[in-house]
Amino acid sequence: MPTHAYVPHAPGYVDNDGPKIITKRFPLEDSYTLERSEATGGYAGLRAALDRTPAEVHTEVRDATLLGRGGAGFPAGIKWGFLPPGKFPYYLVVNGDESEPGTYKDRLLMERDPHQVIEGCLITCYALGLAQCFLYVRGEMALAQERIARALNDAYAAGYVGRNILGTDFSVDITLSWGAGAYIVGEETALIESLEGNRGMPRLKPPFFPAAIGLYGQPTIVNNIETMSNLPWLMTNGAEQYKTYGSETSPGTRLFAVSGHVRRPGVYEVEQGVTTFRELFYGDNFCQGIREGHELKMFIPGGGSAPWFFPEQLDFPLEARPVGAGGSMLGSGAIVVMDETTDAVKAALRLVRFYARESCGKCTPCREGTTWEERILQRIVDGEGRPSDIDLLLDVADNISPGPYPVAAHPDAGLDAIPFPPRQTTICPLGPSSVAPITSTIRRFRHEYEAKITRRNSIAVSAGSVEVAS
Amino acid sequence: MSRFSLDNESIAREIISRYPRPKSALIPLLHLAQEQDGWVTIDAMRHIAELTGTTPAEVMGTGSFYEMFKFHPVGRYVINICSNITCQLMGAESLLEHAEAKLGVKVGGTTADGLFTLEDVECIAACTEAPALQVNYRYRLRVTAEDFDQLVDDIRSGTARDIPEHGTLSLVRQSIPADRGAGIVPPEQAREVSVWMARNDAAEQN
Amino acid sequence: MTNTEAKTTLSVTIDGEVFEARPGELLIEACERAGTYIPRFCYHSRMKPVGMCRMCLVEVDTGRGPALQPACMLPCSDGMTVSTETPGTRKVQAGILEYLLINHPLDCPVCDKGGECPLQDQTVAYGPGESRFVEEKRHYEKPIPINDNVFLDRERCILCDRCTRFADTVAGDKLIHFMDRGNNTQVNTFPDEPFASYFSGNTVQICPVGALTARPYRFKARPWDLDETVSTAWTDSAGARVAVQSSRDKVIRLLGIDSDPVNWGWLSDKERFAFEALNSDDRLTAPLTRVGDHLVPTGWSTALERAVSLLSDADPDRVAVIGGARLTNESQYAWAKLAKGVIGTDNVDSQLADGLDPELVLGLPRATIDEACTPGGTIILCGPDPKEEIGSLYLRLRHAVVHDDARLIELTPTATGLSPVAAHSLHPRPGEVADLARALVEAANGGPAVSAAGVSAEEISSAAVAIDGSVTIIIGRASLAESADCVTDAALQLAALPGSRFLSALRRGNIHGALDSGLAPGLLPGRTTIEAGAARFADAWPSTPASRGLDTAGILAAAADGRIDVLVLLGSDPINDFAGRPLAAAALETVPNVIALDMLVNDSIAMAADVVLAASGATESAGTFTNLEGRISVCRQRVTPPGTARADWMIASEIARRLGFDLGFDSVESIRAEIAAVSVVHSGLDEKALAEALVDGLLIGGSGDIMVPGVVGVSPSAHDAYSLRLVASRSMYDDGVALRNSPSSRGLARSVTLRLNPTDFDKIGVDRGTVVRTESAVGRLLVPVEPDPGVPVGSAVLPWAAPGSPANTLIDPFSTVTDVRVERA
Ligand SMILES: Cc1cc2nc3c(=O)[nH]c(=O)nc-3n(C[C@H](O)[C@H](O)[C@H](O)COP(=O)(O)O)c2cc1C
Ligand code: SF4
Numbered sequence A: 001m002p003t004h005a006y007v008p009h010a011p012g013y014v015d016n017d018g019p020k021i022i023t024k025r026f027p028l029e030d031s032y033t034l035e036r037s038e039a040t041g042g043y044a045g046l047r048a049a050l051d052r053t054p055a056e057v058h059t060e061v062r063d064a065t066l067l068g069r070g071g072a073g074f075p076a077g078i079k080w081g082f083l084p085p086g087k088f089p090y091y092l093v094v095n096g097d098e099s100e101p102g103t104y105k106d107r108l109l110m111e112r113d114p115h116q117v118i119e120g121c122l123i124t125c126y127a128l129g130l131a132q133c134f135l136y137v138r139g140e141m142a143l144a145q146e147r148i149a150r151a152l153n154d155a156y157a158a159g160y161v162g163r164n165i166l167g168t169d170f171s172v173d174i175t176l177s178w179g180a181g182a183y184i185v186g187e188e189t190a191l192i193e194s195l196e197g198n199r200g201m202p203r204l205k206p207p208f209f210p211a212a213i214g215l216y217g218q219p220t221i222v223n224n225i226e227t228m229s230n231l232p233w234l235m236t237n238g239a240e241q242y243k244t245y246g247s248e249t250s251p252g253t254r255l256f257a258v259s260g261h262v263r264r265p266g267v268y269e270v271e272q273g274v275t276t277f278r279e280l281f282y283g284d285n286f287c288q289g290i291r292e293g294h295e296l297k298m299f300i301p302g303g304g305s306a307p308w309f310f311p312e313q314l315d316f317p318l319e320a321r322p323v324g325a326g327g328s329m330l331g332s333g334a335i336v337v338m339d340e341t342t343d344a345v346k347a348a349l350r351l352v353r354f355y356a357r358e359s360c361g362k363c364t365p366c367r368e369g370t371t372w373e374e375r376i377l378q379r380i381v382d383g384e385g386r387p388s389d390i391d392l393l394l395d396v397a398d399n400i401s402p403g404p405y406p407v408a409a410h411p412d413a414g415l416d417a418i419p420f421p422p423r424q425t426t427i428c429p430l431g432p433s434s435v436a437p438i439t440s441t442i443r444r445f446r447h448e449y450e451a452k453i454t455r456r457n458s459i460a461v462s463a464g465s466v467e468v469a470s
Numbered sequence B: 001m002s003r004f005s006l007d008n009e010s011i012a013r014e015i016i017s018r019y020p021r022p023k024s025a026l027i028p029l030l031h032l033a034q035e036q037d038g039w040v041t042i043d044a045m046r047h048i049a050e051l052t053g054t055t056p057a058e059v060m061g062t063g064s065f066y067e068m069f070k071f072h073p074v075g076r077y078v079i080n081i082c083s084n085i086t087c088q089l090m091g092a093e094s095l096l097e098h099a100e101a102k103l104g105v106k107v108g109g110t111t112a113d114g115l116f117t118l119e120d121v122e123c124i125a126a127c128t129e130a131p132a133l134q135v136n137y138r139y140r141l142r143v144t145a146e147d148f149d150q151l152v153d154d155i156r157s158g159t160a161r162d163i164p165e166h167g168t169l170s171l172v173r174q175s176i177p178a179d180r181g182a183g184i185v186p187p188e189q190a191r192e193v194s195v196w197m198a199r200n201d202a203a204e205q206n
Numbered sequence C: 001m002t003n004t005e006a007k008t009t010l011s012v013t014i015d016g017e018v019f020e021a022r023p024g025e026l027l028i029e030a031c032e033r034a035g036t037y038i039p040r041f042c043y044h045s046r047m048k049p050v051g052m053c054r055m056c057l058v059e060v061d062t063g064r065g066p067a068l069q070p071a072c073m074l075p076c077s078d079g080m081t082v083s084t085e086t087p088g089t090r091k092v093q094a095g096i097l098e099y100l101l102i103n104h105p106l107d108c109p110v111c112d113k114g115g116e117c118p119l120q121d122q123t124v125a126y127g128p129g130e131s132r133f134v135e136e137k138r139h140y141e142k143p144i145p146i147n148d149n150v151f152l153d154r155e156r157c158i159l160c161d162r163c164t165r166f167a168d169t170v171a172g173d174k175l176i177h178f179m180d181r182g183n184n185t186q187v188n189t190f191p192d193e194p195f196a197s198y199f200s201g202n203t204v205q206i207c208p209v210g211a212l213t214a215r216p217y218r219f220k221a222r223p224w225d226l227d228e229t230v231s232t233a234w235t236d237s238a239g240a241r242v243a244v245q246s247s248r249d250k251v252i253r254l255l256g257i258d259s260d261p262v263n264w265g266w267l268s269d270k271e272r273f274a275f276e277a278l279n280s281d282d283r284l285t286a287p288l289t290r291v292g293d294h295l296v297p298t299g300w301s302t303a304l305e306r307a308v309s310l311l312s313d314a315d316p317d318r319v320a321v322i323g324g325a326r327l328t329n330e331s332q333y334a335w336a337k338l339a340k341g342v343i344g345t346d347n348v349d350s351q352l353a354d355g356l357d358p359e360l361v362l363g364l365p366r367a368t369i370d371e372a373c374t375p376g377g378t379i380i381l382c383g384p385d386p387k388e389e390i391g392s393l394y395l396r397l398r399h400a401v402v403h404d405d406a407r408l409i410e411l412t413p414t415a416t417g418l419s420p421v422a423a424h425s426l427h428p429r430p431g432e433v434a435d436l437a438r439a440l441v442e443a444a445n446g447g448p449a450v451s452a453a454g455v456s457a458e459e460i461s462s463a464a465v466a467i468d469g470s471v472t473i474i475i476g477r478a479s480l481a482e483s484a485d486c487v488t489d490a491a492l493q494l495a496a497l498p499g500s501r502f503l504s505a506l507r508r509g510n511i512h513g514a515l516d517s518g519l520a521p522g523l524l525p526g527r528t529t530i531e532a533g534a535a536r537f538a539d540a541w542p543s544t545p546a547s548r549g550l551d552t553a554g555i556l557a558a559a560a561d562g563r564i565d566v567l568v569l570l571g572s573d574p575i576n577d578f579a580g581r582p583l584a585a586a587a588l589e590t591v592p593n594v595i596a597l598d599m600l601v602n603d604s605i606a607m608a609a610d611v612v613l614a615a616s617g618a619t620e621s622a623g624t625f626t627n628l629e630g631r632i633s634v635c636r637q638r639v640t641p642p643g644t645a646r647a648d649w650m651i652a653s654e655i656a657r658r659l660g661f662d663l664g665f666d667s668v669e670s671i672r673a674e675i676a677a678v679s680v681v682h683s684g685l686d687e688k689a690l691a692e693a694l695v696d697g698l699l700i701g702g703s704g705d706i707m708v709p710g711v712v713g714v715s716p717s718a719h720d721a722y723s724l725r726l727v728a729s730r731s732m733y734d735d736g737v738a739l740r741n742s743p744s745s746r747g748l749a750r751s752v753t754l755r756l757n758p759t760d761f762d763k764i765g766v767d768r769g770t771v772v773r774t775e776s777a778v779g780r781l782l783v784p785v786e787p788d789p790g791v792p793v794g795s796a797v798l799p800w801a802a803p804g805s806p807a808n809t810l811i812d813p814f815s816t817v818t819d820v821r822v823e824r825a
């Protein structure tokens, strides 16, 4: 029975009503052990898959329209179909680098149910004839590494992983690999570089996506931890059943981490497309409203890289398409809620600083532009801004991401939404992501910028009296 | 300064064996070096280059890209306070100030006794539990000023037993039993289609 | 247009004009061919694009609406529309330049690159007006040396990845690398491990800003003060094309020219910096004559009188000429005519027992570098380490193996610079490479694999399986401690591989020109023999030799025996260069008269020369050069020779005139006309063809009258268990006189160590680095010893001509192999 409450050993997770496709074991304290997993249906999905042909398994996943949960939301079954025939070996790389600001779900999945992740990897490898799987866990996540290492050791010993899995002709190795602190390594081509032992600098795509030329130049499927975690349930229960949850274009559930100024921040397994932001923020089952005595000012709907939403967008469903058309993205399921006490310029600066720190340095506009943006914002926040700085900021941003940047509608001002995604002068979307907080806040809260800039002038004017006052 | 100990060298070789190409093991081996010495020494990088058939410049080129690797000694306990967006909203700034005052060092500094290094870091995937921090990559969540003081005192008094010294990540290492491995080989030695894919053709013929 | 034509071009619209691009061609290249230059920094046509700088972004429409795309990464596709000058593109380009400049020190007035800097030029063409960046720039320690010759100023660096990509993908010396991340990214070396690459100068040449500078050029000149001409690098036989730049009549810089069939713009540092020897304070500016123990300056007429009197007094059979590879083709021809036609001696040899039988080199079917590098082909290396001896060839071979799927099979006595990328490295015992070659060919032709020369049957059989596609065999002398006959026999075995062709790796400068000019016993110019070709010279030459003369070993043995009266050192130094120092020393001590032509006084000259005629250097006189493929390229004069030094062909003419014969030459063109007239293989060598082939040169094919020699049938004596078999191989930097006079290269010669397999090393029972006594039948050296797993058991490897420990001390040029005993000193 759901407790409708936090689960102490799964920090942040709220045991809730509703379908549980990937969090069903979270409430169990020893959910990460092989014994508990087996006792609660663990590896049943693998067995179900092995009873079918690889092609049938692939078809099932395609039919389920399982959308990738790493951010871009590309259907897994279709991505899998991009592997060019005959260019063996193929590799599977599972992305557990979770570092997008606000994002907190893959870590829980790895810490709480590593066998579910492993089972998902095995199903994928079976379906596609993959030669080896690499589970890439973010460097800072020591506990997740530990849980996966133990789970892999146990699964190897129990015959779930390795040679002749469960006595069949299916054999695959899973290698646990781990990073060392670099957000950009979450980007799939940078992840592949990192796995090859290189600096995690993204490769240009097109022309070649990892499914064509990936790890060691071989065709490679990159999927997110949460994407993998859906597969055991999907194999056991089938695509038809899966599609009874969520909406038609976004079936199933997703984990949303809602953080910030809400009464009950937490990680919720939510049906996609059905629930709205309003329900999520205000519903009793969920966040139970903005914190006492305050009201919503703005929120980030899909991780630090997403353009911001405002109260007008509360009734958008949690579904990729409408959110994209509305000027942002659902991204990594990371929702950051900010109330009216939040200083929009400071909040924007903090995110811009993140991109400046995390730029891999490969593209000129991102390497130089994000740092420059940070410096302009910093001086505005420090009261050193100049009146021309707002336009300068927008122009520096425009040279990273030219043209109109995606943004939410502003009905009061009579402004329409500009749909996602942005244009870019860079190789990967990291540089352009730094623009999201800038354009989102300048369009909506230009007065806050101006106030900081004029304050500087007023300080300058009254400089003589400052000493007296102190 | 330190190359790998004999034990660690054999762990290093085992790690290398789990990748189709030795260079892929660079990051795990740099972690192993940091686990051994608390930071990554010049000699360790040379040793890694030897073990992986790379040059020391490549090892350092890769290593220096990643924030977790320290190329100079740091405290035995590295405290990473997240200051990214949600933690900032939930009070990370004052927590950082408090931490600076408590430890008597600025962000980036190491206490005189070499026990603590304080860092201001990016999002550590604990946003619903903001403000959050890690000590040697072990989490502390919804941290108040009092919690922080307690943490520091516990470490000083040796009672924070769940936290190993800096450099140690997972306490469990993966190991693939010799009789269970499917066989990890360089890609050019794995050009054959996986055997079980024949099931597709068999099914088609039926 | 037919269907087949449709497949060979793609139609791309560039700023409204339709252009036919080649399939696979990158947009940036197609635009350039169409006359539209797209600005760029990171793109370099000889390296894989990385798309980092983003300067080449243009608007491209492939049917889905215009989008910004990097032209350097985008292959052309049919129907593509490109706009390079829209306001959007212009804004992006200005934006990128502004970004690149915000952290740039803008120190153009004091920067070596000022005036030839792409960043400076493109800022003028595409840049923003003023910088809007008001903050403090990035700071780094100003220039740091990354090796003995190259400095790095990280503040000027724009992180284009050209130098680092070159080090990694072209040279294979991954010693410079990006370090740190994001805005702190910088290029650097590992602490205390310099960029010790033989090719480091290329990074200076391709750096698009002034971040990398080379010591020999730093602060020497500004681009607008430079005069430039086309020439060919002279320090090895690759024939790398170079631009020679001078200021105030002094050569101050060499840059690689991108010649498609030859060096692709790359140079080894030896090729690049060797010009310094020409500027040496020790250059001969006037002739010298011997007075007692001293060589003293004298006038040309005195010197020439002296030389001519020596020559005219001597019986032609007792005159000998050693050397000639330093000379241009024209000077070589003039000297061949003087020696063989006027003086009448056939004791002429341009090799110093470090080469191969000329008839083998000229007679075997020859491959070009391009043919050797055929994608997917097989390269068999039965010769020296190209990385040490012929740098430009090494880079081409490495590229073929690493990037074009060629397979390299090494039959070398020890590991080489290519071993890391070789498919198979087979190391035969010294002297037994022919046995290995026979076994390999038998296995490749379907026979059973048997072990040979200490190499196992399995290794031979798996190497044999790899032989496929076009087969090129690179032949040369991997070790000067085994006789050339070993290579001859191996080459003749390998010739049985179907379709195989040969590329010579004789390394000495213009050695192939020398062989083509007949500077070898028994040969006449134009790949012919004194027997077969004599008739063709009846008009142009007073006579031709009637019988074969001696090669260098024969000449020196005869000299030591008192049977030579006049020895001409035509730019040679037998003491240091001849494979057999004791014999060279004995010869020079015994021979009564020595005439030398040179630019610097070398050890042999100092010891024995009676007259020294001051010769001009490669950039000081005009001529042509023949590379190892047989490709003839021009070397133009850039500066005047120092003092009264003059071209070798002029000296030959002058001597001939004083001997009573007019060679008939008044210019290099007149010599070339005679060469084209008398030589069958050079008939296409006319001035117009040469001028048209200014960059790539003219390939001279065919074997002329030369027949491949027969198998010698070497069989090295068995060696006793107490001896090791010596391998003496050359390295890029040695103790040669030219390098001693090049400040940039002088310090780079490796200190000598004798390297043994760890098993043999352990038997001596000394510590690494201990000085041991190494003794052969003819000599003895004291050298430090160290273990090296790349050396096969039973061999001992010693670098040639290392400072203070000349390996040729140990070598008897007449024995097949050299056995040494290595003992505690
Ligand atoms: C800058 C950047 C960071 C990313 N970080 C992550 C990440 O931490 N985890 C993740 O799964 N995907 C991340 N992605 C998305 C991946 O590139 C990739 O699309 C994803 O792993 C594919 O998995 P999916 O198809 O299962 O969603 C990131 C993308 C970008 C551009
Ligand atoms: S946009 Fe930034 S992070 Fe992405 S590849 Fe370019 S420099 Fe690296």
Ligand code: FES
Binding pocket: C039, C040, C041, C042, C043, C050, C051, C052, C053, C054, C055, C056, C057, C070, C071, C072, C073
């Ligand atoms: S030249 Fe194309 S990105 Fe640099």
